[in-house]
Amino acid sequence: MSNDTKNVSRRDFVKGAATGLVAGAFAGMGMYSYSPWAYERLPKTERKMHDFGTCRSVRVTNISETSWFNNAHLIGDIHEAGGLLVNQYTLNWAPFANGKGSAQGSYDDGISSIKDLLPHDIEKAWEIQKKLALHPENPGGYSCLIEVEELDGTMHKYLLDTGWSYKWMNDCFKREGIDQMLRDQEIEALFISHEHWDHFWGLPVTMKYDNRIPLYVHDGFYDEGLQYIKDSGYKGELTIANKPVTPIIPGMALLKFDVPIINRVFGETSLAFNIKDKGLVLISGCCHQGILKFADFAYANLKYDNDKFYGIYGGLHISPFEDWDPKYDDLVISLGQWGFERIGCNHCTGHLTAKKFIESGYPVVRGTARFRSASKDYLGNGDKITFGC
Amino acid sequence: MDTSSFSYLESRKLVKRWSGPIPALINTFLILAFFYLTWWIFQDPRGLMRMYTPYVGYMVCRWMLIIFIWLAYIFDFWPFKRTWLNKTHPLIKGAVLTIVSVAAMILLIKGFFVEILGNFGIAYFNPDRLIAMGITDFYSIEYAAEAIMMFAAIASWLSPSWVVACENAPWQKIGQPARGITIVLVTFFFSMVVYFVTMHSHMAILFYPWQKFTAICPPYWEQFANTVSGNFHIAWIMCCTVVVWQFETIWERYPFNLIKHDTLRRVASFFGIIIIALALCFFLFYAQDLVWGQTIRGTRRLMAPDWRWLHVGEMAIFWLVPTLYLNFYCGNWPTKFSRPVNVCIRTIVTALLAVVVYVIYYKTSHLFLGTQKGFSHPQQFPMIPMIWLINIFLMNVWFMDGWPGWKAVPKTEEELAEVHEEIVASDVKWTPGIAKGLVIGLLVGLALYTAVIYLLPWIGANFTIIK
Known part of the structure; x- marks a missing residue:
């Protein structure tokens, strides 16, 4: 064979090999990647079975789930400011308003107008901010009281979140006797689920009654949020949750999720409880991580009785603005497979979601629609739910 | 040779103004500066117009892309004369063609989709109709923008496909504007059909109860895709869009341009693009499962199948850049x-660079785009900045002849003749050597794929892009 022929043959071989390489790679992608065989080789979840103890029961009192009272005003303000990615501290909502209009607010401007009044005179502080803020009557807040009974009968009280409007939250605290519990230091800790306005900005209301209460926040808090804790007059022990699982007492743990959230917030913490002979109860502020991700994380990491999901309480963050998306139907379709026996939802779950849950036959605990809660389809302000005996 | 039988883009040759990498470096710098300036003005959530709500900004950048494609590829810059294109300074040309594109975009979005289709056909194209149904202003605008945007996503696959794969057939010989109007109408029609069978159900689910009042078929892809979300369709359609441009640019229409028979070549190209795109789509979905674990249906964000399908499209766009x-x-x-x-x-090389762009984007974009760190923020779409950047590439190369690093000169007769010859490639012929190489190459390609899917779980376990 001549050298020329060899060269031609070698060049052809390389051409064929180069073509084949790309074609072979794409063939592999197309024929194997989404096939049943491909998924057979995926590793099964290795459960860590972290034993965080057991408690007898958990009772949740809904102090307030009405974070705002007019959806159109809230989402209209966000829209006017530029949408769901705009920094929440610039929206010009109380208590960080400066009177300069949409998207012109700032933490420094807002806090400088009320800092001297916090936390002792929250009424006056809120009145000042109402004059500067967009839609000052719209804020409400989210907060709940969690009472945990240990196996030996010892009772523990905790607050999850502290709402938004100083006035609204102060009234709600008084309605449920939270103000006195805080004064008496009966409440052992305040967990802030995440940095959003309706869960965190009412912090001075809690501080007014107990400014040394142990406080837990996610390590994704921004500088403004950390400064607000100081500016609210907090003098206690701040715990910045930076571990996936933080045990609190036997049968109660704080779980941390690193998720980006609308209006420049990062991360959410939620609570898990192991109820004796019942199973796992999950309690969330907004559950931006998704209720099934929350459950899946617990499944992968925690040990709980009967290896069963027992209950849920909280905002489940499905349709907070009564918006909808096909992916929300994925949850409605698949939630039943997880076997929850008691579903106590409200707040950012959305009325439509609760309605769809009920239509799907899920064990949603109904409410009484008192104190400005809008629907009996879910647990409203002042309603209670108990998990365990 | 008469250049009128060639499109403007075919008839010109871009020549570097300076030797070496200087033109590329200068253009890159200017493009990035222009990107950031325009991002701040139009899209940035901290900037002036803040269109990144996100769907309004998403719709705008998508429709800009499709109008650019229509103007340059389908209408061959009609109604602008060839002499004007040849003689006008690139800066003026770029400004005029961009302004015309934006005007056409506004006319189409506002005139056709919102006012005609939204008022007399399907309510969700018109925000006012949705507001009247009781939906908040914000979500009314977002839903309408999402629907209009999805139409552009489909058209941005089908319209260039008609030029690149189907070679404008059967209207390749008629003049402008008849050819442009015909192809736009035909691809618009096909886009409409694809929209109805892919995205209409998705949009209609927004209205409760979905099947009863909106007369849609339930999502037929539910069992296969493990979601009722139309993001499944976004995944493969985006892969089609990307593969069309790979086929046109870095693949030089190879290997389908080896087929001599015109109809066969065009059909093979059109469907070949879809098959390759589907392969890419399935791989990118599986790659996520390998790195992050299997999806949980019904949850949100990173672990949700609907987000993973969306992210397939996003990853594909990272390859297009x-x-x-x-x-x-x-x-x-x-x-x-x-x-x-x-x-x-x-x-x-481009696949590796896509990985680099992907990592850089997720590591740094929240520091300068006004977005937030994290993969699966429900209101963040990396496709928006990526397509915004691609639009600027297109303005620079199609409308401005690559100014300032490059300038357009007319092609010589020989070079123009090559354009015609290029339709069917003659540099690869079937020989025993090719056959042997092909078999070995196929095996190596499969081995490469296998190596990648074995490597991905290890990467997932050992590397963290976002801390």
Whole structure:
């Protein structure tokens, strides 16, 4: 064979090999990647079975789930400011308003107008901010009281979140006797689920009654949020949750999720409880991580009785603005497979979601629609739910 | 030779103004500066117009892309005369063509979709109709923008496909504007059909109860895709969009341009693009499962199947950026080997660069785009900045002849003749050597794929992009 022929043959071989390489790679992608065989080789979840103890029961009192009272005003303000990615501290909502209009607010401007009044005179502080803020009557807040009974009968009280409007939250605290519990230091800790306005900005209301209460926040808090804790007059022990699982007492743990959230917030913490002979109860502020991700994380990491999901309480963050998306139907379709026996939802779950849950036959605990809660389809302000005996 | 039988883009040759990498460096710098300036003005959530709500900004950048494609590829810059295109300064040309495109975009969005389709056909195209149904202003605008945007996503696959794969057939011989109008109408029609069978159900689910009042078929893809979300369709359609441009640029229409029979070549190209896109789509979905674990249906964000399908499209777009950059600003490097070898090297290089762009984007974008760190923020779409950047590439190369690093000169007769010859490639012929190479190459390609899927779980366990 001549050298020329060899060269031609070698060049052809390389051409064929180069073509084949790309074609072979794409063939592999197309024929194997989404096939049943491909998924057979995926590793099964290795459960860590972290034993965080057991408690007898958990009772949740809904102090307030009405974070705002007019959806159109809230989402209209966000829209006017530029949408769901705009920094929440610039929206010009109380208590960080400066009177300069949409998207012109700032933490420094807002806090400088009320800092001297916090936390002792929250009424006056809120009145000042109402004059500067967009839609000052719209804020409400989210907060709940969690009472945990240990196996030996010892009772523990905790607050999850502290709402938004100083006035609204102060009234709600008084309605449920939270103000006195805080004064008496009966409440052992305040967990802030995440940095959003309706869960965190009412912090001075809690501080007014107990400014040394142990406080837990996610390590994704921004500088403004950390400064607000100081500016609210907090003098206690701040715990910045930076571990996936933080045990609190036997049968109660704080779980941390690193998720980006609308209006420049990062991360959410939620609570898990192991109820004796019942199973796992999950309690969330907004559950931006998704209720099934929350459950899946617990499944992968925690040990709980009967290896069963027992209950849920909280905002489940499905349709907070009564918006909808096909992916929300994925949850409605698949939630039943997880076997929850008691579903106590409200707040950012959305009325439509609760309605769809009920239509799907899920064990949603109904409410009484008192104190400005809008629907009996879910647990409203002042309603209670108990998990365990 | 009469250049009128060639499109403007075919008739010109872009020549570097300076030797070496200087033109690419200057253009890259200017493009990035222009990107950031316009991002701040139009899109940035901290900027002036804040269109990144997100769907309004998403709709705008998508429709800009499709109008650019229509103007340059389908209408061959009609109604602008060839003499004007040849003689006008690139800056003026770029400004005029961009303004005309924006005007056409506004007319189409506002005139056709909102006012005609939204008022007399399907309510969700018109925000006012949705507001009247009791939906908040914000979500009314977002839903309408999402629907209009999805139409552009489909058209941005089908319209260039008609030029690139189908070679404008059967209207390739008629003049402008008849050819442009015909192809736009035909691809618009097909886009409409695809929209109805892919995205209409998705949009209609927004209205409760969905099947009863909106007369849609339930999502037929539910069992296969493990979601009722139309993001499944976004995944493969976006992959089609990307593969069309890979086929046109770094693959030089290889290997389908080896087929001599016109109809066969066009049909093979059109459906070949879809098959390759589906392969890419399935791989990108599986790759996420390998790195992050299997999806949980019904949850949100990273672990949700609907988000993973969306992210398939996003990852594909990350591949389009280096693909176009290599073609536009690096002379389609490499060019010194045989076409199959060039294509193979470019494919591997751009795939690796796509990974680099992806990592850089997720590590740094929240520091300068006004977005937030994290993969699966429900209101963040990396496709928006990526397509915004691609639009600027297109403005620079199509409308401004690559100014300032490049200038357009007319092609010589020989070069123009090559354009015609190029439709059917003659540099690769079936020989025993090719056959042997093909078999070995296929095996190596499969081995490469296998190596990647074994490597991905390890990468997932050992590397963290976002801390």
